[in-house]
Amino acid sequence: MTTKIIMDTDPGIDDAAALTMAINDPSIDLKLITTVAGNVTVDKTTINAQKIVRFFNAKIPVASGAEQPLFKDFEDAARIHGESGMPGYDFPTDLPKPLDKTAVEALHDEIMASDEPITLVPTGSYTNIALLFSEYPEVKSHIKEIVAMGGALGKGNMTSAAEFNVFTDPDAAAIMYKSGVPIVMVGLDITMKALLTHESIQELPQISETGKMLHDIIVNDGDNSDKGIAMHDVNTIFYLLHPEAIKTEDMWIDVQTDGPAIGETVGDIRGAYHDGKTNAKVSVDIDAVEFNKWFLEEVRAIKN
Numbered sequence: 001m002t003t004k005i006i007m008d009t010d011p012g013i014d015d016a017a018a019l020t021m022a023i024n025d026p027s028i029d030l031k032l033i034t035t036v037a038g039n040v041t042v043d044k045t046t047i048n049a050q051k052i053v054r055f056f057n058a059k060i061p062v063a064s065g066a067e068q069p070l071f072k073d074f075e076d077a078a079r080i081h082g083e084s085g086m087p088g089y090d091f092p093t094d095l096p097k098p099l100d101k102t103a104v105e106a107l108h109d110e111i112m113a114s115d116e117p118i119t120l121v122p123t124g125s126y127t128n129i130a131l132l133f134s135e136y137p138e139v140k141s142h143i144k145e146i147v148a149m150g151g152a153l154g155k156g157n158m159t160s161a162a163e164f165n166v167f168t169d170p171d172a173a174a175i176m177y178k179s180g181v182p183i184v185m186v187g188l189d190i191t192m193k194a195l196l197t198h199e200s201i202q203e204l205p206q207i208s209e210t211g212k213m214l215h216d217i218i219v220n221d222g223d224n225s226d227k228g229i230a231m232h233d234v235n236t237i238f239y240l241l242h243p244e245a246i247k248t249e250d251m252w253i254d255v256q257t258d259g260p261a262i263g264e265t266v267g268d269i270r271g272a273y274h275d276g277k278t279n280a281k282v283s284v285d286i287d288a289v290e291f292n293k294w295f296l297e298e299v300r301a302i303k304n
């Protein structure tokens, strides 16, 4: 049984690794890739998405999306992902053309044409998702769930309060969390726990050309420590394939859209302030050893 998904993404080194798993795992049917400004500008995130599609000769359409957040000034993460957004490997240059429609139009058309509800997997800011829901609210009932990388109950990574994807476009995140569509929040609480260890990273080049490509880009990721490198976005695909390895708690999530805590995801952790209502399954713990094992198994299973 395969899960039909659309990834809305801002490659981005960890986005590229997540796309690699989604494109190649037989349990996932990646129908469309849409891009958004985030780690770098949207022209670059789109080229990077096309590079990954071309690397695997995948027949998956790419549609370019929002250049700016809804209201907030755009601030990239080139200090983490490099000026190109995906440095370190010589990808093929004969890239497939992106779709001649916007990300929002492509999302609408793919979701409404699907014979079963689609899972949305945003791994950048949620600007395209917010625009989609505002322009085409009818798509909501055709979405199975949103498995979103972003947010944190604990410490942020842009400020002590805010994680990058939510911080980049807090107004879009607020629209998504108020949409009524079921959400799984894959936040820093688990993505900073399940680091890809340096031992795992060093194994990659020996596996295959895919392993070498992932190694060569991942070693440039600025989100690193002596314990390993954060593969934030890959955790969304790990959740889809191995939900048993991630502990979630149902709660109401609000998004702060102004003030010094702008971009904070505020969890009603005691269920005390929303009449018992919840709008998200929030990831609170993960089997980090299992994540590393799975990451390497996924790469070994890719024939190229």
Ligand code: RIB
Binding pocket: 010, 012, 013, 014, 015, 038, 039, 077, 123, 124, 125, 149, 157, 163, 164, 165, 232, 233
């Ligand atoms: O905070 C981590 C998130 O910000 C990841 O999606 C990473 O790719 C960056 O976009």
Ligand code: CA
Binding pocket: 009, 010, 011, 012, 014, 015, 038, 039, 123, 124, 233
């Ligand atoms: Ca990302």
